[in-house]
Amino acid sequence: MKAPLDRSRRLGRVHATMSVPAQIVVDQVSHLYRPPRGREVLALDQVSLDVANREFVALLGPSGCGKSTLLYLIGGFLPVETGAILVDGKPVAAPGPDRGIVFQHFALFPWKTVRGNILYGLERQGMPKDEREQRALDFIELVGLNGFEDSYPSQLSGGMKQRTAIARTLAFDPKILLMDEPFGALDAQTRGLMQAELLRIWQRTPKTVIFVTHDVQEAVYLADRVAVMSARPGRIKTIVDTKFDKNDPAIFKAKAFVEKVDEIWNLVKDEAIKAQGKRT
């Protein structure tokens, strides 16, 4: 295989127009996925992306385009082998509490209660007992799980599990929130409610968010910018500005919003078809 770094910078940082230095810098990152059996697959091909402090960026693309892989690389769960990822100027080497993560299937500790799950991160940060108990209660309140403090995850609905997971991650106050299709496992109604709730929470506790999804409307609604990714090998095809007044109750019907969803849907459609073709 040719060294990926030798290629020209087709997707250089054309879209990086921020004057402040970015909080997260993804620079020419490629990633080779090596399954235990079978051929290795180029999951990401020279991806570059800058994310500013307190920005909400969605990674949008068909399944298997490497958007979750990119998130895991930023999280430090997978090693960066080609290219570089900097968070606050420092290369990512391992997971850390500056980058909280929320997974699609919640990843709650099943042997801990709602309260125990939320307390866990605070315990690891060495917060004094009284303080962390109070903080856990505050975040249970924030996500509306009062009365379920002592329930185990197996006793909760999908939406409640994900609210617990979000509270758990917000509670230890990471600067960056990485979300891996967090509402993908929820039914449509719950998903709509959770989206609105996430925005409400985000407006109250502003953080940098990278949000992986394959739902175009969700991406346009939640994010400031949407990075559209191509089918495997994953590249960032284009980045679209999607700033809207999120508090407008009629936003889903607004002409500008609908057109933006259409525009991005057209970009994604080709990739989705390509991804389907490659699978069969």
Add this chain to the structure above:
Amino acid sequence: MKQFIRYLPLLLLALGWELAARLELVSTTALPPLSEVVVAWIDMIKTGELVTNGLASLYRAGAGLGLSIVIGGVLGIAMAWSKPVNVLVAPLVEMFYPLPKSALIPVTVIWLGFGDGSKILLIFLGCMLPVTIGAFNGARSSEQVLVWSARSMGAHKLRMLWDVVVPSAMPELLNGIRTALALSFILLVSSELIVAQMGFGYLIGYLGANGNYDAMYAVVLTVAFLGFAADRIYLLITKRTLAWRE
């Protein structure tokens, strides 16, 4: 009432036993009436014979089982956690697993003599593998995302092992320990039957050899009951430990 119906077959069996012996359907040497077995049991409690021998046995089983849980559990989790440990230990486990551990009774006696040591070693060796395998399978099934979650919340590697891998392994580990618990009784009695100066097995062998059959049956029933009770109590503990699984 439900509990009563559940154990009704046991009561019928006891009744059948008593009748079969009383009506001399079978030789009373082979099967003394249950009532006489109970009388013999009360006698043995009074003389303290059953208690001293019982405590000796329970000490051996407890020590052997305890060691196997600690060492087997650590070994199983280490195997799941570290590739080199797995490469080193897995073939030994595979080879040793199908070996009937009672074959080791003479070996342990040569090593550690006729006393407690040889029994504890035998029970330890016999019980360790089910625990190891349970811990290994359980630890291996711990979910990647849980490990990642703990790491991102600031748990260093060893902490994460204790906080995520060990609880993930718990259901299978507890299952392995249950198998080990049953094995410990089997190995205890068989090793004591063959070489011992004390214990349930010794008592059964000694009383049987002297034709003291009602007392012998009393000891057999005691062992059976203890095995049953231990399993019930263990299940109760398991249920409480795994309450989070609904």
